[in-house]
Amino acid sequence: MQKILVWDWPVRLGHWLMVGGFIIAWLTAESETFRLVHAVSGGIVLAVATFRLPWGFIGSRYARFVDFVRGPTALKAYAAGLLKLEPAHHVGHNPAGGWAIILLLGLGILTGLAGWANYNDLGRNWLEELHEGLAATMLTVIIIHLIGVASGSLLHGENLVRTMITGFKSGLPEQAIPSARPIAAALLLIWVAAASWWIAN
Numbered sequence: 415m416q417k418i419l420v421w422d423w424p425v426r427l428g429h430w431l432m433v434g435g436f437i438i439a440w441l442t443a444e445s446e447t448f449r450l451v452h453a454v455s456g457g458i459v460l461a462v463a464t465f466r467l468p469w470g471f472i473g474s475r476y477a478r479f480v481d482f483v484r485g486p487t488a489l490k491a492y493a494a495g496l497l498k499l500e501p502a503h504h505v506g507h508n509p510a511g512g513w514a515i516i517l518l519l520g521l522g523i524l525t526g527l528a529g530w531a532n533y534n535d536l537g538r539n540w541l542e543e544l545h546e547g548l549a550a551t552m553l554t555v556i557i558i559h560l561i562g563v564a565s566g567s568l569l570h571g572e573n574l575v576r577t578m579i580t581g582f583k584s585g586l587p588e589q590a591i592p593s594a595r596p597i598a599a600a601l602l603l604i605w606v607a608a609a610s611w612w613i614a615n
């Protein structure tokens with residue numbers, strides 16, 4: 415085993431943009447003064463999540479949904495290992511984490527769309543309630559996600575937060591991705607900037 419590149423640039427950049435976007439949107443949710451900041455930061459979460467969907471099909475090996483969206487059998491096997499405190503090591507996302515990711519991306523899109531409609535006065539009270547309910551559900555999944563990241567880091571003796579920053583994890587040389595895909599990351603930034611500009615204007 416050695417340090418190999420696993421997470422490409424769009425995955426890492428997208429992840430931390432989502433984290434920043436979600437935190438700022440949550441902190442400004444009740445403020446009239448920061449209404450625009452709230453809308454733009456929510457828009458960043460929406461933009462990253464919508465970029466991540468096609469990237470889940472055309473992205474690098476571990477970014478692809480086929481690599482980490484697994485059925486009930488794989489999920490049960492992973493949970494059984496987790497209960498014995500010996501979860502199987504996965505170079506990419508593990509089967510439980512994979513479903514949390516799908517939920518986070520789905521909720522990021524739904525919350526963002528409901529918020530956008532709300533911001534443009536397209537609905538009434540029910541839309542505001544829906545937006546808030548979705549955001550609260552997202553926070554719950556984020557807390558579960560963070561518990562998963564912390565327990566995975568402890569049980570595997572591998573700092574997963576650092577891996578999401580550097581892109582490097584332990585693995586065999588043949589398991590490494592060949593490129594960090596910087597051009598796709600530049601496209602992600604353009605997409606996020608365009609969405610922010612569109613919301614702000």
Ligand code: HEM
Pocket residue numbers: 425428429432433436437459466477506507508511515518519522556559560563574575576577578
């Ligand atoms: C400070 C808080 C957070 C930390 C430390 C953190 C950490 C991580 C780590 C370490 C991974 C990789 C897990 C693995 O090795 O399989 C990951 C994946 C992921 N996290 Fe977070 N996370 C945080 C907050 C969030 C938030 C707020 C969101 C959503 C708004 C989020 C969405 C995701 C998604 C979608 C992935 C999958 C990345 C991809 O494949 O594109 N995370 N996170």
